[in-house]
Amino acid sequence: MDKQLARLPDAESRNYRTLAISTAFILLIPVWARFIPGDVLHIDIVNVMVLAGIYACVVVGLNLLVGYAGQISLGHAAFFGIGAYTTAILCTRIHGFPTWLGVLAGTALSGAIGWLVGKPVLRLKGHYLAMATLGLGEIAFILFQQLKWLTGGTVGILNIPPLSMFGLKFDTDLKLYFVVWIIVMALMLLSINLIRSRVGRGLRALHSSEVAADAMGVNTSTYKVQVFVLSAAFAGLGGALFAHFQKYVNPESFVLAISIMFITMVVVGGMGNIWGGLIGVLLLTFLPPVIQALPQWLPGLPSGLQNFSNYELVLYGLLLILFMMFLPKGVADGLGRAADFTEVRARRLGDRRKAKRLEGR
Amino acid sequence: MMVADTLLQIREVTKRFGGLAALKDVSFDVTVGEIKAMIGPNGAGKTTMFDVLTGILHPTAGDVMLKGESIVGLRPDQITAMGMIRTFQTIQLFEGMTALENVMVGCHCRTACGFASSGLRQPAARREEKDIREKSMDVLKDVGLATRAGEIGTNLPYGQQRMLELARALASEPDIILLDEPAAGLNQYETGELAGLLVRFRERGLTILIVEHDMGLVMQISDEIVVLDYGEIIARGAPQDVQNDPRVIEAYLGIEA
Amino acid sequence: MRMGDRNQVRLLWGAAALVAVVVVFTLIYKGSTGLQWILSGLTVGSIYALVAMGFSVIYSSTRVINFAQGEFTMLGGMMMFTLCTRGGLPLWLGFLLTVGIVTLLGAGFERAAIHPLKDQSVITVIIVTIGLAIFIRALAKWIWGTDPVKVASFTGDKPLRFFGASIVPQSLWVFGLTLIAVVLVFAFFNRTLLGKGMRAAADNPDAASLVGVSASTSSLVAWSIAAAVGAAAGAVIAPINFAAYDAGAMLGLKGFSAAVLGGLGSAPGAVVGGLMLGVLEMITAGFAPSGYKDAVAFLILILVLLIRPQGLLGKPADVKV
Numbered sequence A: 001m002d003k004q005l006a007r008l009p010d011a012e013s014r015n016y017r018t019l020a021i022s023t024a025f026i027l028l029i030p031v032w033a034r035f036i037p038g039d040v041l042h043i044d045i046v047n048v049m050v051l052a053g054i055y056a057c058v059v060v061g062l063n064l065l066v067g068y069a070g071q072i073s074l075g076h077a078a079f080f081g082i083g084a085y086t087t088a089i090l091c092t093r094i095h096g097f098p099t100w101l102g103v104l105a106g107t108a109l110s111g112a113i114g115w116l117v118g119k120p121v122l123r124l125k126g127h128y129l130a131m132a133t134l135g136l137g138e139i140a141f142i143l144f145q146q147l148k149w150l151t152g153g154t155v156g157i158l159n160i161p162p163l164s165m166f167g168l169k170f171d172t173d174l175k176l177y178f179v180v181w182i183i184v185m186a187l188m189l190l191s192i193n194l195i196r197s198r199v200g201r202g203l204r205a206l207h208s209s210e211v212a213a214d215a216m217g218v219n220t221s222t223y224k225v226q227v228f229v230l231s232a233a234f235a236g237l238g239g240a241l242f243a244h245f246q247k248y249v250n251p252e253s254f255v256l257a258i259s260i261m262f263i264t265m266v267v268v269g270g271m272g273n274i275w276g277g278l279i280g281v282l283l284l285t286f287l288p289p290v291i292q293a294l295p296q297w298l299p300g301l302p303s304g305l306q307n308f309s310n311y312e313l314v315l316y317g318l319l320l321i322l323f324m325m326f327l328p329k330g331v332a333d334g335l336g337r338a339a340d341f342t343e344v345r346a347r348r349l350g351d352r353r354k355a356k357r358l359e360g361r
Numbered sequence B: 001m002m003v004a005d006t007l008l009q010i011r012e013v014t015k016r017f018g019g020l021a022a023l024k025d026v027s028f029d030v031t032v033g034e035i036k037a038m039i040g041p042n043g044a045g046k047t048t049m050f051d052v053l054t055g056i057l058h059p060t061a062g063d064v065m066l067k068g069e070s071i072v073g074l075r076p077d078q079i080t081a082m083g084m085i086r087t088f089q090t091i092q093l094f095e096g097m098t099a100l101e102n103v104m105v106g107c108h109c110r111t112a113c114g115f116a117s118s119g120l121r122q123p124a125a126r127r128e129e130k131d132i133r134e135k136s137m138d139v140l141k142d143v144g145l146a147t148r149a150g151e152i153g154t155n156l157p158y159g160q161q162r163m164l165e166l167a168r169a170l171a172s173e174p175d176i177i178l179l180d181e182p183a184a185g186l187n188q189y190e191t192g193e194l195a196g197l198l199v200r201f202r203e204r205g206l207t208i209l210i211v212e213h214d215m216g217l218v219m220q221i222s223d224e225i226v227v228l229d230y231g232e233i234i235a236r237g238a239p240q241d242v243q244n245d246p247r248v249i250e251a252y253l254g255i256e257a
Numbered sequence C: 001m002r003m004g005d006r007n008q009v010r011l012l013w014g015a016a017a018l019v020a021v022v023v024v025f026t027l028i029y030k031g032s033t034g035l036q037w038i039l040s041g042l043t044v045g046s047i048y049a050l051v052a053m054g055f056s057v058i059y060s061s062t063r064v065i066n067f068a069q070g071e072f073t074m075l076g077g078m079m080m081f082t083l084c085t086r087g088g089l090p091l092w093l094g095f096l097l098t099v100g101i102v103t104l105l106g107a108g109f110e111r112a113a114i115h116p117l118k119d120q121s122v123i124t125v126i127i128v129t130i131g132l133a134i135f136i137r138a139l140a141k142w143i144w145g146t147d148p149v150k151v152a153s154f155t156g157d158k159p160l161r162f163f164g165a166s167i168v169p170q171s172l173w174v175f176g177l178t179l180i181a182v183v184l185v186f187a188f189f190n191r192t193l194l195g196k197g198m199r200a201a202a203d204n205p206d207a208a209s210l211v212g213v214s215a216s217t218s219s220l221v222a223w224s225i226a227a228a229v230g231a232a233a234g235a236v237i238a239p240i241n242f243a244a245y246d247a248g249a250m251l252g253l254k255g256f257s258a259a260v261l262g263g264l265g266s267a268p269g270a271v272v273g274g275l276m277l278g279v280l281e282m283i284t285a286g287f288a289p290s291g292y293k294d295a296v297a298f299l300i301l302i303l304v305l306l307i308r309p310q311g312l313l314g315k316p317a318d319v320k321v
């Protein structure tokens, strides 16, 4: 291979290495979490992590759509809901319906509906796209509530069986933990492959300038629909897992606030940074339980502050604003810059030492 | 009947923006292997013509044929795949991409791997990716940017950004390239380099339609010139003839004289 | 653009005819009950119109969609409750204070969070205003609790009879206030130097310095107006709808659908869109299960965006290379 070519920074292999390390780390969490007695943290780490993994499915896909292709969606809770309701309905109405097939069906249906709505809606740009996806999300929510014969209305669907595959039953948080996070890592792998490929370049190009991307031969309208379908399918997959995790579904889990939470996770973590999405998920999923646990960690808090859940949303709103103001490119970018900074410092230090050595000779 | 070596035929193209006719019944041909220049004062409709040719805008009336086939109504990416590509008057490099990646995007229409094979990183995708990289690197070398491959495109000096846009377009293996003021903002030395480059590409069989305000460059390299003013062709012919045409001098060169 | 104007007029008449057909059908088919729906529709539609106007004012001056617009309206209602119903202030004073305080909040937020974001992407600004919405809602929940509050009507609750339907006097206040607000906003943008400058600057940002209105001033003024209009709407509708901490989200979404229907950025469009939406919504609620009422706004929103993104009265967005 070309010398110049070989010398280019290889972000690719760095990504795969990070993926391997973080997979190992995440899969080990339940092991060391065992050694922390529950009454020290007041947080059920494994339980929260399962939820985080479920959200991560959505956010990884949403990041491809928003962060890479630059197309906003404020309605992804709808796809999350479609995935959840699909498997919930199949597995409760049809006796003995394989749950894994329900999850697949949820993923597929979500993707299919993503294609149906994506085709017309993705012609819109910017604010208009944001509004249209928001409207779609609201319509989905109203349908979840109103199609009572199908969705059970506001009560929803109860007694959803736990996920089972290959004769194994994933009926505890711990068992589900591994399924969910292996799926997340698989989605991550898929996404990393994608963004470093011809397709990924096409998506980034259309983000930067649709006209220029078009003119350079990228079929932007098809790409937009395809990445939308992919993100809808990821969201549907997350939703289906969510149904089997929570064991019930009702419309409350698919409100506008959830769509906003997903997009916030992408933005707080870092748009267009595949790791950022994951960081955003972890931060925002752990935020509520941490806030709730705070009074127990700090028993000295004034009694008026005891019921911290009242302040949860105040804090949440404030964090959104502050993050956007001071870290608009997300935590991952901030971390990356910090890492670069230390690296540069370290290298400079090394250079200086080397120079000294040379001088000394 | 199409003349055998006519690559691009522009037939009575009209483009209106509301009440304003930016192009009025413009017709001309571009022959295989020639360097044709389209000149005219600001607002004459040159960029609009490029937008129409590349499918970014649709003509209000008229027809455009590339290699004998009408391309009106096709998407820009389809036209690019047919072998006609452009550069932009205001540089449109992709943000956050290295110079090499920018050029790699240019290879889009000559490659095929989609979401599935790329996402699963199948052997075909890997092979194609390797080809794209190597080919893009070759193109970068061609325009003298090989050493800048790993740098973010938009961080390069202005002249090199122009070259990078040229490289990105060339990566699509075009038969004809439309250059919208490629020398704008270049210094004299860089303009000279560009002229050499364009002549070299023409020798390799590339057809060029160039819009340019730098008359020195236009006179030096073009085989034929079409002059637009207020959306209409006011003159056409060999550089010397156009240069001496009183209407052109009045409309265009006169401004500078 | 002559052609565009003519199409627009034709479209407007088409839309008006469509709504008229629906209205007439409802009146014939349902009689005074139908009239009742339409009157309620006009009342709630006026509020949508005011919320939509808030969206439009900010959007046309700064290209920002303020997702917290509905929260200003919620705040208007809640503050009226505290100041007048609880605090016993005279109505006019409570109203002025409410509008004044919320305006200051809007202006303060613009300075604190929107102004520093000048060059950020659309999505960043959207998220900041969403953050503001969540923040205001949470604060309101903390201050006023979760139970809806009842604000006393301005001039009693004795319904007036009107062709077999009844209308509460507060509705008249709503109509009156909407009219006044529309006239004031219109006058501001067409008669005052600052307003005219803001419009010129929005049309041509490069010329902003020529007309002497900076983007920064524009943004501050637009946010203040939007907050004021929103608060006034909330204050006047509160006696009809119960005021509650979480009412802002839905109001915001409806107002924004109304703004899109009328043409985002167009003040007359906001009024037309708001009234049409309110009436259609109430008629739907009458004929269909009431749960589907909210879907009307979103269906209209999506249809308009797909068929005619610039709405009934908006300027078509020019495609730029």
Ligand SMILES: Nc1ncnc2c1ncn2[C@@H]1O[C@H](COP(=O)(O)OP(=O)(O)OP(=O)(O)O)[C@@H](O)[C@H]1O
Pocket: B017, B020, B022, B040, B041, B042, B043, B044, B045, B046, B047, B048, B049, B089, C318, C319, C320
């Ligand atoms: N999208 C558009 N909408 C309305 N008018 C346009 C549009 N694009 C171009 N025009 C108008 O069409 C005319 C031709 O513009 P064009 O950009 O083609 O000129 P040009 O010859 O490329 O000029 P220059 O040398 O300055 O680049 C101008 O009057 C311009 O204002």
Ligand SMILES: [Mg+2]
Pocket: B046, B047, B048, B089
């Ligand atoms: Mg031009």
